[in-house]
Amino acid sequence: MSSTAIMKNRVPSLDEIIEARKGKAGALLGILEDAQGLEEHRYLSEDTLRRIALGTGTPLSTVYSVATFYSFFNLAPQGKHSIVVCRGTACHTRGSLELLETALARLGIDGFREDECNSITSLDAFASVRTVACFGQCALAPVVEVDGTLHSRVTVGKLASLISKLGKGGDK
């Protein structure tokens, strides 16, 4: 982040983010992270990826490679709420597939295939459901993150109640 932006106490623009970081080791990752943070729907649009490629002198394919490697980055607009279901081995053996199915059903999301992508957003953009390989909280399996808060030893009932508290799905 550039010092002028900090001094003015405002959110820096994408150009400022690129300018401040470019040329430094690992710059691309940080720029992508900040750029996603700038976007209301927490995602990296094609235009954003192109501006980052141009601004840092990185080939488009490389920017796309990094953006698709890390599950943290979204290439499609995300819902207002975020539900992340851990699909690591420990969580899987303790029923995380059922949790994933519960979340999708409660939010009325169809057609999610785990082997094709790792996140999907409800058509009304109310919430996005995502899978991750591991949260590193295996002792507390299964874990689900709802709007940034990690919940442990989650059951189907507990997850349903968490989702209904978001203001939707409770009546289903």
Next chain:
Amino acid sequence: MSDKMVILTIDGKEVSVPEGSGLLDAAKGAGADIPTLCYLEGLVPSASCGLCVVEIEGGKSLSRACVTKAIPGMKVRTTSPRVMAARRTALELLLANHPSDCLSCTRNGSCELQTMAERMGIRERRFPRTKKPMGMDVSTEGIVRDNDKCILCGRCVSVCAEVQGVSAIQFAGRGIRTRVAAFMDRGLASSSCVQCGQCSVVCPTGAITEKDETRAVWRALQSPAKTVLVQTAPAIRASLGEALGMAPGSLVTGKMVAALRKLGFNRVFDTQFTADLTIMEEGSELISRLTKGGTLPMITSCSPGWVNFIEGFYPTLLPHLSSCKSPQQMFGALAKSFYAERATIDPGSLSVVSIMPCTAKKRETQRPEMRSAWEWWKGKGHQGSSYYDVDFALTTRELARMIREAGIDLASLPEEEFDDPLGRSTGAATIFGATGGVMEAALRTVYEIVEGKTLAELEFKPLRGLHGIKEATVVLGGKEIRVAAAHSLSNARVLLDEIAAGSSPYTFIEIMSCPGGCVGGGGQPYLPTDAKRKLRTGAIYTEDRRIPIRKSHENPAITAIYKEFLGEPLGHLSHELLHTEYKERTF
């Protein structure tokens, strides 16, 4: 690599290798051929396929030979039970997601994965497929990508980035979703891809191939309504034999002509004729730019991958590019105008097929502006639907497949001569096939035209060889000019950046897209090494010395076509048929 030697033991045999050697090379000294599907000479090893595992005494886990350097006293086992089991499993896992359509695959018989499965004695598919089908990318004119056949070895990604500096493709996604992709998973046509085809030359499987047009060419050959002309690029005579199992560097000019006649081509002509013509036009353009003032340095425009590159990456430098079409396109334009008229053949019934060492040539034939002969006939009042100057550009590999399909034994064919008049050429035209050759051919002519005297030494040795950027100095019109030749596009970038910065010391630059020039082109036999490129280049220079005339301006057929048809270099007809324009390409 240093002169210091390292002594180690491989499979119980003591071997001595230069310090810094990798175990893959070191093992060869012990008679061990360690298998690999991803390692490629000259590139940073990606260690992705897992086949080259070896056991090193004292090591906890197996090591990959491609990324392990020989160390004094090292004891390596390349065939221990542990190694053999791990190697086999690695291959079986690669095969799990590979389709079983070998019988109908372009690479049937030339596939490294297939060969490896045979070598390892794979008799069953132990693991089920886990990936879902991804579909094919047929968006470009030259290259077809089939990600389902991809084993993620990374050779294409490395070549595209390290050798060509294009980076049209990269790995995308992770885990089971990992794939090689262009930006946004779109087709190559909307990417920075220049269609040079270097990826297709190194792909171990059928995941990246040229767009196969052999069926369409067979149809043209078998159609009684068509007169089919063929033109052969200089580099084909130095590689077609190799593509058909002869030794690399076999020079097969006369046999190639005979084989093309046997395939049914009605006239067998030579792109070298228009290579000589290119020298006349491009040489005159250089002299004009030098004397009348024009954008310098002037850069050659024969290599379509290179033209795609500058149009995409350095559009502001396009005025530096010679306006000459490539020899392939000059040939097509003349074949369907000059030749069709002389031979009284309806140009619409002519089919022009070119044999090229190149995949980008396929796209070049279909540039919308490449219909000069049709425009020319239109200007003479002819009507009819439009046609391209060149109908099909086949790679060396495609021609080799056609020859094999027809059951022609190239090696045993008696040599035959090209047809007149578009088959007459000089040694200067032959050397177009190697890096530095276009520059050398141009200098042989430009020097004699400007200086009005015979060149004492025809061979410009500093411009020859596989060094990335070569340069020479020539005195022209009492003034010393500097020239340079670069091959592979990452080297081109160096020269272009100099021009962009205003610090280029050169007057004339030759650029060829591929390593070694056309002899190492993207349509050439698979898996070229520098050793093979040198052998093919050697064949090119042998041919140069074999042809009695070695300067383009002394080609009698060239003199005749100017006298009878074109008028003079850079004249009105030349501009209509032999020159072109370029435009920025966005991606």
